[in-house]
Amino acid sequence: xxxxxxxxxxxxxxxxxxxxxxxRSWPRLLEISYWPTLELLIWGFTAxxxxxxxxxxxxxxxxxxxxxxxxxxxxxxxxxxxxxxxLEDIWSRNLGHVFVSPLRxxxxxxxxxxxxxxxxLVGLFPATILAYLLYSFNILHLGPVLLLFxxxxxxxxxxxxxxxxxxxxxxxxxxxxxxxxxxxxxTPFACVFYPVAVLPPWLQPLALALPAAHIFEGMRAALLYxxxxxxxxxxxxxxxxxxxxxxxxxxxxxxxxxxxxxxxxAIGE
Amino acid sequence: MNAIIVxxxxxxxxxxxxxxxxxxAVPTGSITGLLGGNGAGxxxxxxxxxxxxxxxxxxxxxxxxxxxxxxxxxxxQMNFSSPYIALPARLSVIENLRVYGHLYNVxxxxxxxxxxxxxxxxxxxxxxxxxxLSAGQKTRxxxxxxxxxxxxxxxxxxxxxxxxxxxxxxVRTTLETYxxxxxxxxxxxxxxxxxxxxxxxxxxxxxxxKIVDRGTPxxxxxxxxxxxxxxxxxxxxxxxxx
Numbered sequence: 001x002x003x004x005x006x007x008x009x010x011x012x013x014x015x016x017x018x019x020x021x022x023x024r025s026w027p028r029l030l031e032i033s034y035w036p037t038l039e040l041l042i043w044g045f046t047a048x049x050x051x052x053x054x055x056x057x058x059x060x061x062x063x064x065x066x067x068x069x070x071x072x073x074x075x076x077x078x079x080x081x082x083x084x085x086x087l088e089d090i091w092s093r094n095l096g097h098v099f100v101s102p103l104r105x106x107x108x109x110x111x112x113x114x115x116x117x118x119x120x121l122v123g124l125f126p127a128t129i130l131a132y133l134l135y136s137f138n139i140l141h142l143g144p145v146l147l148l149f150x151x152x153x154x155x156x157x158x159x160x161x162x163x164x165x166x167x168x169x170x171x172x173x174x175x176x177x178x179x180x181x182x183x184x185x186x187t188p189f190a191c192v193f194y195p196v197a198v199l200p201p202w203l204q205p206l207a208l209a210l211p212a213a214h215i216f217e218g219m220r221a222a223l224l225y226x227x228x229x230x231x232x233x234x235x236x237x238x239x240x241x242x243x244x245x246x247x248x249x250x251x252x253x254x255x256x257x258x259x260x261x262x263x264x265x266a267i268g269e
Numbered sequence: 270m271n272a273i274i275v276x277x278x279x280x281x282x283x284x285x286x287x288x289x290x291x292x293x294a295v296p297t298g299s300i301t302g303l304l305g306g307n308g309a310g311x312x313x314x315x316x317x318x319x320x321x322x323x324x325x326x327x328x329x330x331x332x333x334x335x336x337x338x339x340x341x342x343x344x345x346q347m348n349f350s351s352p353y354i355a356l357p358a359r360l361s362v363i364e365n366l367r368v369y370g371h372l373y374n375v376x377x378x379x380x381x382x383x384x385x386x387x388x389x390x391x392x393x394x395x396x397x398x399x400x401x402l403s404a405g406q407k408t409r410x411x412x413x414x415x416x417x418x419x420x421x422x423x424x425x426x427x428x429x430x431x432x433x434x435x436x437x438x439x440v441r442t443t444l445e446t447y448x449x450x451x452x453x454x455x456x457x458x459x460x461x462x463x464x465x466x467x468x469x470x471x472x473x474x475x476x477x478x479k480i481v482d483r484g485t486p487x488x489x490x491x492x493x494x495x496x497x498x499x500x501x502x503x504x505x506x507x508x509x510x511x
């Protein structure tokens with residue numbers, strides 16, 4: 001078997017490990033789509049209320065809110081998909097076996113990203129359908145640019161997740177709480193529901209350093225003015241590439257440091 | 270020909286010298302016991318052999334591969350079992366074996382799993398969740414996992430800890446058979462001295478991070494003027510001179 005095929009098979013092995021787990025656990029499957037659906041309902045009804053209160057059909061404004069909810073969930077679910085899958089192996093005290101197999105660290109990361117993509121697609125599917133049924137909002141109306149939004153937001157979720165996994169290598173399962181909170185903490189600066197200009201001037205550079213702020217500016221341009229904002233899309237892609245490089249470097253350094261400290265042996269403790 | 274060659278291996282933690290300049294070689298096809306009290310450095314040594322832990326200094330060569338620069342080539346021909354590292358409890362036995370079969374790129378995986386299931390009496394358990402098995406059943410599954418890639422080098426950390434005598438005997442017989450049929454090299458950390466006498470061709474005695482003595486079980490028993498390895502172990506563990 002050629003090295004690339006061997007590598008693909010090892011990645012498949014870990015993906016299979018997670019798919020097998022979800023296949024038999026309906027609570028885990030439910031959990032994947034629970035929060036996106038809940039967020040959609042809250043913001044969808046909020047948008048409907050504002051539309052009635054202002055005697056404005058508010059379709060565009062409501063569309064921006066609902067699209068914001070759905071797209072931001074791509075980042076949140078993408079990040080959780082990686083960190084939750086890694087934590088599954090910590091909780092099951094299985095990482096020792098994984099790390100003494102021929103699986104390379106890059107293959108471990110690749111398998112976590114594949115699981116994350118699957119979790120994100122499955123998790124967002126019910127919310128996307130509900131958005132159409134309850135609020136007549138079809139996310140596909142964004143057109144082909146939706147794919148670019150999706151990819152950029154997913155990548156942002158992934159580099160945030162890699163940084164969190166690096167912290168898990170550094171601080172062990174004690175850093176578990178970060179897996180659930182970090183991406184939510186970024187939300188105010190991602191400018192999901194409002195333009196960057198709404199933030200105080202001193203906070204705007206922070207927002208503009210995040211790919212998400214550019215994506216959501218682009219999303220509002222697409223929804224409100226039917227424009228494709230290539231400048232913001234390019235900025236988001238560039239920032240994602242830069243942050244991803246930083247995250248890979250930090251992950252690699254922390255993995256190496258964990259092997260020196262012996263943290264891989266006791267990562268679940 | 271030596272399957273494992275360790276030269277001047279040291280592991281220094283900020284406040285502890287866990288392994289202190291040890292050197293040894295394990296001949297191909299032999300079973301070597303790594304013995305010592307708690308904190309002697311056995312687990313640290315095994316972790317370095319497996320690439321889980323980077324040595325402070327020294328070198329490890331396994332099956333001709335330098336573990337510092339080429340560990341994945343060696344790991345593909347090795348495997349490991351320990352009662353202290355679990356298999357995912359919410360996966361069935363067959364799913365666990367499939368996962369590790371893929372990780373080790375085992376050819377004809379379904380057939381290999383059938384063979385192992387027959388060998389370890391796991392066929393009726395294949396669809397059971399790993400977390401629902403008894404300690405003895407879990408040990409059989411862990412051993413099946415550790416043999417799934419037909420490893421040339423097998424590292425075992427207390428393979429029969431907390432097992433009843435019947436299951437313990439089953440494990441020992443399996444290891445003896447595997448060594449004979451595959452000319453495999455086995456390094457075994459154990460606190461069970463009867464097991465060491467039965468299985469091991471050679472024994473490395475560790476204390477405070479050093480190898481303080483080595484030899485065949487019979488040779489050590491004779492040299493210390495004792496009846497069995499249990500007494501040799503106690504002599505070494507309690508001797509302030511060593």
